[in-house]
Amino acid sequence: MVVFFLFFGCSRRDDDHYNRLGVNYLNNGQHNYAVDAFKKAVKLNPSGVEVHFNLGRAFKRNGMDEQARSEFSIAHRLNPNKFNEYVKKYREKIEYKITDTKNYLELGSAYAEKGMIDDAINAYKKSIEIEPDNARAHYSLGTLYSMKGKYNDAADEFWMAVEINPGMSEAHYNLGLSYYRQGMFDKAITEYRTTLKLLPETQKKKEVRCALQTRIGL
Template sequence: MKKMLIGMFIVSVLVIISACRPPEVEGTVLNIKQELYDEAFKSSQLAIEKYPGNAEAWFYWGWLNGEKKQNYAEMNKAFDKALELNAAQKVVYQGANVSVKEAVENYRNGEFAENYNSAVKIIGEAQKLEDEAQKKEQLDKARQKLESAIDFYPSRIEPYRPLSMVYLNLGDTTKAETVISGAVEMFPRNEEILVSAGDIYALMNKEEKSEEILKRVLEVNPQNSAAYQKLGIIESNRDNWTAANDYYQKAMALDPNNADLAYNIGVSFYNQQKFDDAIPYFVKSLETEPENELGYTILAGCYVRSETKMDEGIAFLENAVQKFPQDADMWQFLAILYGKQGMKDKADEAFKKYQELKGEE
């Protein structure tokens, strides 16, 4: 008897809920349940026209436009309208009664994730391809997925950078700029979007635009190390080494363990012929990249040009020739430093090794 009463109660509740719906909305629910989507579309359109203040009606209109018509602009307009009218309004979504807010979030997030994650996977696979035609074909598939992700959830920032980059790789710089400039307009104070825009403008050789955007990042957050570093790179490309160094130093103060920054500061001092100043930064960069032979060569060049760090340079190069015994330049640098310190026998021996490696004997 109790089971029968409980069952009757549930049925009664469902009947009451259904009875509260206008007939056009109820018809839409039934049509969707029976997968009669053309009929659902008609009844849904009638519902929003007849009951423009009904949040449930707007939700179904939005879902049908997105899921069945791929009209994402209308979908988003309808979802936003439903949320504005009554985010707590119960709707039927995937067989359950949930709020408009929950239904919209679940639908948008599900479709967004499916398209975005698929695009990221496709891009990764495309980058491994050597055949350019095949690579472009895969990138175009990724483009479609990223655009769909944005259509479903335009306020999510994740797809804008990769979509712009895909267009760049497809050779469409106009579309690449349209995507990223649109993102900047939508999210004018989002650091991630602004930094991405700075990168993309730099790749397009629009240096002044990149600089402008990166300075906007610092207006939003003066503690953004990446923006200082990228501005330093812009000044380095202009051979403005003093200005570049100023930016790099500001970045390093915020990110003291960044080996790339240490290297960039070393390069800026090197190009100003401030070799003693460059040395500690190149040393720091090698701490995280101890197998970087080019880094060793550049640092060795600094020691050779230094007037105050010759003993330190000899110790460094004695270690370097053990690490890279076939590097002729290392032996030559060591010979020069031995000679500067009056260590003739060692200088001759190191120079002989240099000649052997160069085949000059």
Template sequence: FWLRKRHRFLLFSTLWFLIFILPNSNIIPVNALLLEHWLYLPSIGFFIAVSWALERMLKKGRGFKLASIVLIISLTLFYMWRTFERNKEWHDPISFYESTIKYKSDSARIHNNLAMAYADAGREDDAMKEYTKAIELGDYYPQPHFNLSNIYIKKKDYEAAVKELKRSMEIDNDFLYSHENLALIYFDEGKFNEAKKEAVFILKREPNNKIALEIIGRISE
């Protein structure tokens, strides 16, 4: 009651921060990376509290006023510097994930995302290393194996590609991208029965899948 009556701004800012930080506190785990944009809305409460504290300091006399001005300038310069540095890290996907991985090196997801950025930039060897690292850290989702298969296909190492695709399907047999790649490899190798089997599997789950329909059509010619 005393806090509500004497320091309404402080109470409001504290409640604001707590209310809006709670959904992002990961008390109930969410399948997402915790990044600074999750703090944009909660930080409004923080800055209200800082503004309230500075306003009170400005009213307490010359010494407090000078301290407040120094604090404001210092905070402004600090946040300007951090914004500049963070903008460099957000410059492109590679710089972003290379920066992020310094703080979360045990995340299979970040290693996979970094590998995808490397692959998009044509850095296939670096991408393969990161995909392999992602698999070592957590071999429980199909994307790294599927992504790795794409590189092997590009290198025409179909045996290695098939191995990765089959592993991705062991993890999640409904990950249709892996079935698509496998069907295409089988078709190119002349293994039409295997290719048709994969295409039929895809069409049962996605009747309008263009890749599967094309494979069925070409086999039937």
């Protein structure tokens, strides 16, 4: 038990160490080094508001606005009050709107990349609340439900995606996969056939057809 607490304490100090190091790099104009330091801090403490905020600052200094927006959005969603504290502490001017649909989509993507699946789901849900007819948001939410084994919920989101955008082949494919995993084979076959019709004659289509032949004999 003593060893555990010692190890945990070291991890936290490393997080603080890289955060302080990144701030020093930023203050000295060494923005690339700052990005690397803050990335290490985020890896050690994915739920740390300050490290996400500072990584956003470093990206912003490097002219990487999309990445900066994502990190600022994560920091804001983790704790809006602390986010505002860090805006004042670091005297950072945030030009980005962090409540529109695009930023919630970016936030969901960033959470998913970091393995924070429940947070990603909440971000995509918020995006859908703002813009219910966003097919990409429904599709992304469906993929996360699939990852959690919630195939019925996934099917609902993929179905919404294809209702909004009937030409979204990846949504048809994943809708078919969700049906297949629930034993709804006739519906799965229908969606797979639609997928094949939508895909151009490319290597990807051949790969999909091969996979479907292996799975259900299409």
